[in-house]
Amino acid sequence: MKVVIQNAITHRYLSSTNKWESSITKSHQFDCPCEAASFGTRNIQPPYNVVLKFENPQYDFIFLTTEVSPGKPSGWLVEMKKRSEERMTSSRRALLETYNRIADAKTRVQNLKKSIQDLSRASVALARAKSKTLK
Numbered sequence: 386m387k388v389v390i391q392n393a394i395t396h397r398y399l400s401s402t403n404k405w406e407s408s409i410t411k412s413h414q415f416d417c418p419c420e421a422a423s424f425g426t427r428n429i430q431p432p433y434n435v436v437l438k439f440e441n442p443q444y445d446f447i448f449l450t451t452e453v454s455p456g457k458p459s460g461w462l463v464e465m466k467k468r469s470e471e472r473m474t475s476s477r478r479a480l481l482e483t484y485n486r487i488a489d490a491k492t493r494v495q496n497l498k499k500s501i502q503d504l505s506r507a508s509v510a511l512a513r514a515k516s517k518t519l520k
């Protein structure tokens with residue numbers, strides 16, 4: 386997926402040199418839609434759109450931007466930031482759950498190792514006891 390800024394009228398893409406290019410391959414690619422929107426709000430005259438471009442164009446998504454006063458994000462940018470934070474919280478929760486599962490698995494492995502050692506000692510003791518009774 387590519388995150389780019391597109392001129393809403395000419396449909397050209399913003400390049401790294403802040404020029405409008407017809408080819409998406411020459412476009413500046415942002416890490417996330419919020420970064421692109423924030424850059425656009427600070428540096429580009431509307432109208433422009435933030436576009437998520439996928440290999441299959443049917444999945445492309447265009448965030449229509451509106452003119453906002455300098456320094457104030459549009460409503461969808463605020464919503465995107467909120468969703469981003471929610472996803473991060475969800476990701477942190479999933480990471481913590483995974484960490485706990487790994488810790489539980491390590492504890493189980495340690496317990497199994499101890500059980501194997503105990504069985505091994507018992508087996509050796511049993512073998513010694515058998516050899517003494519056979520003598």
